[in-house]
Amino acid sequence: MRTLILALGNELMRDDGVGLKIGRILAEKGYNVLEVGTDIFKLQNYYNGEERLVIIDAILSEKFEPGKIIHLKGEEVFEKLKAEIRSAHFMGAVDGLKLMMVLDKRLAKVEIHFIGIVAKEVELGMKLSREVENAVPKVVELVEKIVRS
């Protein structure tokens, strides 16, 4: 099964950049990674019919401790994630993905994984918090396991 890894985030906002940082580690290891930043629609130009998508992103949570790794699959992704951002300029990543799935039948059938890392510090800066930094190797390992499965 071919896999495309989507790295989301803004690395100028500390822990919000964790998805991009993990994406770069995986890209160096030779995995198929696309950095989308905050523009999920970038997927459209680079989607080559991969059967599996793995989305890596920072999440905010009051329930879970910083650094906790949340792994959601299939419909869970849409049911459990509330897009926090619907800025006046673009749709949230989850809404955007749903829209692309309606337009592209290949995407509609794709196996979706979402890996969220609970953020601690989301403020100006480029350094990850200790908790989130500690989660990085674990996420890399988890993604490699998913890709090999």
Add this chain to the structure above:
Amino acid sequence: MYIPITVDHIARVEGKGGIEIVMGDEGVKEVKLNIIEGPRFFEAITIGKKLDEALAVYPRICSFCSAAHKLTALEAAEKAIGFTPREEIQKLRELLYIGDMIESHALHLYLLVLPDYLGYPDPLSMVDRYKREIEYAMKLKNIGSKIMDVLGSRAIHQENAVLGGFGKLPSRAQFEELRKELKEILPLAEYTVELFAKLEQFREVEDKENVHMAIKPRGGIYGIYGDYVKVSDGFEFPVENYKEWIVERVVEHSFAKHSFYKEKPFMVGAISRIVNNADLLYGKAKALYERYRDLFRYDNCFANNLAQALELVYFTEKAIDIIDETLARWPIRERDAVEIKDGFGVSITEAPRGLLVYALEVKNGRVSYADIITPTAMNLAIMERHVRMMAEKHYQDDPDRLKLLSEMVVRAFDPCISCSVHVVKL
């Protein structure tokens, strides 16, 4: 009475964003637009960084406007070190910038503005009935992002645009493919003008005091780069004097400073470009402008939507022309050597949402001063005025109606607040 009206969610964890309309005994007492402006905080991050490292940070401010930020910062930096790029490099940078313009306008018009007019809460809800429009949006958006990918890089940071030119230029075949695809989407861009010409421009916000600011395009052709700013009252000023004429002021309720020209709010964006520079259009866009001339109103911010639609046509044609010129000059050397000298440079360009200012000072190869003013920051004051005008006419209406109309006013300005974070909530 206090009516908080949210303009979607503002992408920040702390603080809240949106419109607040405060009602008094005799109608609307106060309108506050709380938009947090990201770039203001990002200037500091680059002070002390080597120039090329700083230039790698600026496009990260916003994934959507990464080309605008990169190219404006790059021009300011090159002015600071006393370097002027060759004409063919300058044109290719404009082509890269056009990619940003097409992508941004397509998303704004079809995914944000159109659902309001058609009565849907979001584009996902309208896809069953208006699939064609959503597909057009995606095709237009995709050609814009493809231009940026081919010239800027696959990643979101436009790292291929460098001091002196480009890291690597696309192949002749890549340019030819882009040209073919641009020609294919031109009818979609024209359809967008016809569609948006039919949409209501609410007269409640007609404002005869509207002042528009836009770049005076270099070379006398409607475009993105220039050395002077034109104001619709007939005044012009060199970009270096921007602080005299774009006066920023802290206002109590906003994290972002508000901007004023001669003590008054002013507007920037597609309609401001049309108001100031319509005589410099050419091709199909010129013909469409003539056909719908009366709808490009200086006194109505809703005309900004139609102006963006017209620019989809104009910039698609201009992109084709730039590719033709590039291929006629082929092969092109990708860059020239630059020497990093001390200096100060200002660039003002036309980002999709209007004027974007970068002022950079370079000392000993490092950035010693940075000032960035975004179009959204410039539009805040006039946005508030027009939301107030709308609220004054509709404060006795159903709150949902008032909320929608107020949001539509804000959306007409196409504010960009995605510069900050986008984390999802669980």
